[in-house]
Amino acid sequence: MLTLLRKIIESVIAAPSLQEAMRNLVAKTxxxxxxxxxSIYLAEPKENRFRLASSDGLLAEAIGKTTLPYGDGxxxxxxxxxxxxxxxxxxxxxxxxxLPEVGEDCFRSFLGVPIVEQRExxxxxxxxxxASKKFDESDESFMVTLAAQLASKIAHxxxxxxxxxxxxxxxPIRGIAASKGRAVAPAFVWYPQLDMDQVAIVHTDDIFTQIxxxxxxxxxxxxxxxxxxxxxxxxxxxxxxxEIFEIYSMMINDxxxxxxxxxxxxEQKLMAVSAVKLVCQEMISQLATGxxxxxxxxxxxxxxxxxxxxxxxxxxxxxxxxxxxxVILVADEVSASLLMEIPTRVLKGVVxxxxxxxxxxxxxxxxxxxxxxMGVELPLDAVDRRTIVVDGNRxxxxxxxxxxxxxxxxEIISRNRHLQELVEKEFCQPVVSVDGQRVxxxxxxxxxxxxxxxxxxxxxxxxxxxTEIPFLLQRSFPTELEQENFYSEFLGxxxxxxxxxxxxxxxxxxxxxxxxxxxxxxxxxxxGIRMTLDNQSMxxxxxxxxxxxxxxxxxxxxxIPMVTSAEEVREARRxxxxxxxxxxxxxxxxxxxxxxxxxxxxxxxxxxxxILEDIAPLVDFFSIGSNDLTQYLLAVDRSNSKVSxxxxxxxxxxxxALRDIRRRLECLDRKVDVCGEMCGDATGMLLLxxxxxxxxxMNLSCMxxxxxxxxxxxxxxxxxxxxxxxxxxxxxxxxxxxEYACSQGLQRFVCE
Numbered sequence: 001m002l003t004l005l006r007k008i009i010e011s012v013i014a015a016p017s018l019q020e021a022m023r024n025l026v027a028k029t030x031x032x033x034x035x036x037x038x039s040i041y042l043a044e045p046k047e048n049r050f051r052l053a054s055s056d057g058l059l060a061e062a063i064g065k066t067t068l069p070y071g072d073g074x075x076x077x078x079x080x081x082x083x084x085x086x087x088x089x090x091x092x093x094x095x096x097x098x099l100p101e102v103g104e105d106c107f108r109s110f111l112g113v114p115i116v117e118q119r120e121x122x123x124x125x126x127x128x129x130x131a132s133k134k135f136d137e138s139d140e141s142f143m144v145t146l147a148a149q150l151a152s153k154i155a156h157x158x159x160x161x162x163x164x165x166x167x168x169x170x171x172p173i174r175g176i177a178a179s180k181g182r183a184v185a186p187a188f189v190w191y192p193q194l195d196m197d198q199v200a201i202v203h204t205d206d207i208f209t210q211i212x213x214x215x216x217x218x219x220x221x222x223x224x225x226x227x228x229x230x231x232x233x234x235x236x237x238x239x240x241x242x243e244i245f246e247i248y249s250m251m252i253n254d255x256x257x258x259x260x261x262x263x264x265x266x267e268q269k270l271m272a273v274s275a276v277k278l279v280c281q282e283m284i285s286q287l288a289t290g291x292x293x294x295x296x297x298x299x300x301x302x303x304x305x306x307x308x309x310x311x312x313x314x315x316x317x318x319x320x321x322x323x324x325x326x327v328i329l330v331a332d333e334v335s336a337s338l339l340m341e342i343p344t345r346v347l348k349g350v351v352x353x354x355x356x357x358x359x360x361x362x363x364x365x366x367x368x369x370x371x372x373x374m375g376v377e378l379p380l381d382a383v384d385r386r387t388i389v390v391d392g393n394r395x396x397x398x399x400x401x402x403x404x405x406x407x408x409x410x411e412i413i414s415r416n417r418h419l420q421e422l423v424e425k426e427f428c429q430p431v432v433s434v435d436g437q438r439v440x441x442x443x444x445x446x447x448x449x450x451x452x453x454x455x456x457x458x459x460x461x462x463x464x465x466x467t468e469i470p471f472l473l474q475r476s477f478p479t480e481l482e483q484e485n486f487y488s489e490f491l492g493x494x495x496x497x498x499x500x501x502x503x504x505x506x507x508x509x510x511x512x513x514x515x516x517x518x519x520x521x522x523x524x525x526x527x528g529i530r531m532t533l534d535n536q537s538m539x540x541x542x543x544x545x546x547x548x549x550x551x552x553x554x555x556x557x558x559x560i561p562m563v564t565s566a567e568e569v570r571e572a573r574r575x576x577x578x579x580x581x582x583x584x585x586x587x588x589x590x591x592x593x594x595x596x597x598x599x600x601x602x603x604x605x606x607x608x609x610x611i612l613e614d615i616a617p618l619v620d621f622f623s624i625g626s627n628d629l630t631q632y633l634l635a636v637d638r639s640n641s642k643v644s645x646x647x648x649x650x651x652x653x654x655x656x657a658l659r660d661i662r663r664r665l666e667c668l669d670r671k672v673d674v675c676g677e678m679c680g681d682a683t684g685m686l687l688l689x690x691x692x693x694x695x696x697x698m699n700l701s702c703m704x705x706x707x708x709x710x711x712x713x714x715x716x717x718x719x720x721x722x723x724x725x726x727x728x729x730x731x732x733x734x735x736x737x738x739e740y741a742c743s744q745g746l747q748r749f750v751c752e
Contacts, residue, residue: 018157022054073097177395178362181371183349188327217312280306304335336360349390463697483545528562543579559600626676682749690722
């Protein structure tokens with residue numbers, strides 16, 4: 001039953017139109033339930049009625065024509081109660097209404113379930129049989145699941161239809177904030193030159209020629225990627241971006257990738273384009289159904305490479321974009337290579353209907369400081385060349401803003417540009433508040449960072465080095481020596497300041513492509529320290545590599561992620577002791593000594609708040625991962641556009657947790673820092689300072705602004721404002737902090 005359910009859901013999702021999706025669903029549901037009829041009635045709220053929209057079993061001529069007033073019949077009863085109705089003898093029910101024009105005279109049993117999206121009734125899904133027997137509970141569950149999937153398709157189609165028909169967009173359109181910043185420019189809608197769906201499966205006897213054509217196409221794509229890399233090296237993009245293109249190159253040059261396609265050409269006697277389509281679609285399908293956001297994002301990379309090869313095989317050269325004025329790139333699915341095809345001098349923003357905050361396109365946009373919003377629902381045809389506002393801070397876009405809104409955004413963009421120039425001039429000045437309090441501002445990083453040597457010396461260290469980033473950019477587990485080289489290079493680059501390395505944090509939305517973790521709920525699953533403790537050789541390898549690398553610089557500290565118990569910390573520290581003993585002996589033989597690193601634990605899981613006293617004796621410091629702590633406290637996946645607006649770091653529960661953690665750790669005499677996006681926000685920084693935090697770690701793009709801000713505030717005054725508030729009315733507290741910041745001439749930091 002589960003296999004059938006999955007296939008039906010996949011057919012609904014993949015259907016090019018709502019009508020096609022409904023036709024697929026009623027036909028396959030009828031067959032799966034061994035029913036005699038399956039139908040969909042769509043709600044028409046303005047007319048207070050349902051319309052028969054699709055059916056397999058009722059008269060074809062009634063589809064699209066038959067309507068039923070709200071509240072009438074069994075369909076109306078399902079809609080009114082918003083719950084399933086399962087009857088063995090439908091005609092005997094008092095709400096039964098006979099509709100002679102649909103041809104349901106012979107049906108006795110009835111199962112109807114509401115189709116609901118975000119509390120709005122969209123329709124009713126109905127199954128019927130000739131026999132007088134109720135449907136099983138499993139049948140009912142099956143129908144409820146299908147109705148939920150269909151609801152998303154209907155809501156999406158209705159929204160697009162409204163936009164398409166009116167060619168008007170009222171108010172902001174929500175998506176996922178993938179890269180901060182704001183931009184205003186005409187939309188440049190991009191369509192793939194040759195989509196895989198357009199490729200037919202064609203056979204041939206000329207196998208040798210097709211293999212040679214494929215190899216030539218791969219060579220030409222590699223040349224294109226080299227050209228993009230050359231352009232990239234001329235930009236100011238940070239160093240994780242070239243690694244993205246190395247993944248593309250590795251994919252192109254991977255012998256197993258090419259061999260699969262060559263084998264398909266030879267064994268199935270396929271044209272090269274057909275073989276590329278079949279092999280890549282299979283790879284994409286395996287990744288896309290893996291349940292992991294990370295693997296789904298990697299499927300985008302494969303699709304991008306496949307479409308580039310197909311275009312070469314079809315002699316369809318890549319477009320040369322001779323754009324001479326600013327544009328917002330809009331596409332169904334923006335890839336990293338597509339983003340680099342557009343000249344950076346004109347690319348002002350990115351809007352992608354698909355994608356996530358961890359997609360390569362999102363990483364690229366952040367590195368290039370280009371605002372980007374992902375997961376937006378809008379009709380591409382209706383927005384081409386129309387003015388779009390991209391608000392990467394809020395995760396919104398506005399199509400055809402009125403003149404006042406447009407001017408307001410242009411003014412904000414201009415002010416922010418001047419503000420950035422202003423704060424960067426002071427980057428190297430000490431971070432001391434007006435009342436003389438020293439505040440420590442460290443860096444979050446995943447690879448080497450493009451900073452000036454003098455900037456590296458004045459920052460207060462690297463508060464979070466994400467060791468999983470090099471793992472994510474590899475085709476297989478890096479060896480211990482390779483890891484040592486990664487870590488040594490980074491520790492050397494920041495030799496003058498302390499560096500805190502977090503042990504491998506994969507799982508959840510960060511899946512290694514060569515170590516897939518299949519789970520129904522990845523966010524609550526096998527991730528972080530619980531995964532590495534179950535694979536102790538992996539953790540020991542990391543420890544040894546870090547320690548060997550630190551022997552040259554002595555600026556290392558180590559922390560473990562996703563901690564939920566004191567037992568995890570004890571075991572992780574025991575393994576660190578073992579690794580330290582091993583590496584110390586190696587160094588002693590070479591006449592060198594090794595310094596034991598400071599050891600810390602991250603506070604990301606709410607359970608940690610209640611066991612700080614148990615864990616404090618086992619660690620030297622704590623680090624609060626504010627992003628994950630907020631997500632887990634509020635049960636909100638911020639990469640899910642349906643609930644991302646519920647992600648609120650200023651929720652009373654989050655702020656009270658942060659306040660309580662600080663108070664308790666002060667009593668326990670343990671240092672604690674905060675890392676996460678809240679630190680890079682001016683209001684968030686003021687709140688955290690008011691709670692008593694003095695050590696922060698943030699992305700490079702926020703550092704200059706926050707350093708500038710701290711130098712101009714009286715921390716004692718901010719603390720007084722925060723301590724007076726009982727954290728019930730957060731709005732009042734934020735207003736007070738905003739007023740104070742404005743009195744210090746910092747309105748540009750808190751009012752936009």
